[in-house]
Amino acid sequence: MEWSVLQQYGPSLLKGFGNTILCWALGTVFGMALGLVIALIQRYAPRWVTWIVQAYIEVIRGTPFLVQLFVLYYGGPLVGLRLDALPAGLLGLTIYGSPYFAEIFRSGFRAVPDGQIEAARAIGMSESDIVRRILLPLGLVSALPALVNFSIILTKETVILSIITVPELLYQVQRMSAETFRYVEANLVLALFFWGLVETISRVGLRLEARITKHLIERT
């Protein structure tokens, strides 16, 4: 092992890690937002709209992320969509994650007992109030573990962004390996960073879960 190269490459590795976190965080947030919109459309929109959305879900889930990125980054310009690597990567992650998040929200909504929705209807609450006050808060609670889980899966998808030259962690690690032939050290750094990130997310997720379900658990 030769750790001195790390001194030289430390800054660029850190920067790469920063980009990884950025892509992951924004990709997750936007992907969740899009997924939530899709789940609400699936629940409330007219039948023909839900079919279109369902087709989108099938296409995105049925193709590899890598292919989607290629189409977006290299195919985009052909239809006038010219994006830099980083924005293209973010958009790609958002699109890639959205159908999975949508499914998670959908089953979260399904876990809200019909009776609690009916109770709201029975006192004359509007559908939009029912969504905001009952369906979303309760649906989110049941969806939370799966949301955290898929966010963790997404951290690892960020490495694919290196293929369209987003300067994230894997990109920097590969550069360092190519220039110094220190493959083992470079990949250990990669593993270590990801382990730290995943560990942090799952801990925060567990805390969040404990906090928001505190009142919901039946006294025994």
Place this chain on the structure above:
Amino acid sequence: MLAASSVEMRKVNKYYGKFQALKDIELSIPPGKVTCLIGPSGSGKSTLLRCINFLEEYDSGEVRIDGQLIGYDAPNKKMSGRRLREMRRSIGMVFQQFNLWPHMTARENVAEGLIRVRRISKADADRRASEALAKVGLADKSASHPSRLSGGQQQRVAIARAIAMEPKLMLFDEPTSALDPELVGEVLSVMRTLAGEGMTMVVVTHEMGFAAHVADQVGFMEKGELVSVDSPDRILHRPEDARIQSFLRTYHERNSF
């Protein structure tokens, strides 16, 4: 005295696919009176009750609250969501499974409708919610979440949630069936108080004692038909219809030891 609604059901039919759950229901519910509905499981009691606030959409016939058709503007023309919500504001409903919102405290459960539907300020809503909770004997539980309450307490919160909206009609769908026997009394006693105040109540129940002592009329249902509506005495003590006799016989066998 409260302002109390009347309900008129005329030739109401309801289908689930090919299955007919309600057959030509004719029922008059006078204002300020208590109507109990009894009958075997699957006979359509819940379906009938839920047609009154249009949680269940009837397919033909008329359901009128104080003369106003609910659910439809004309046959086959659905009422707008806004109009339906307006009508529902004055109809309270209590469910077998309580259906409290678990992420809200007892007081928040009661205040929610006042804030979102009646558009009352948060402070006023809280005050009225506390009053409603006091009325059902739960003043000290207003900060508790449903998960910290017993079944009987949860059901009383659900009643408070309904009466805080100042309804003119209350629908109860087996309000005590999910409760342990020792908790049934506290819920029935709240309902008895409401009845005494002149609330129009429609109660689906298996509590024959309540029906006998509190109801002004009792309806017996079987296989989607409202077989008979009459005084509690004539339905529960001197039934003429063989179907009612056999239902009550089964009931008494099950409840004696």
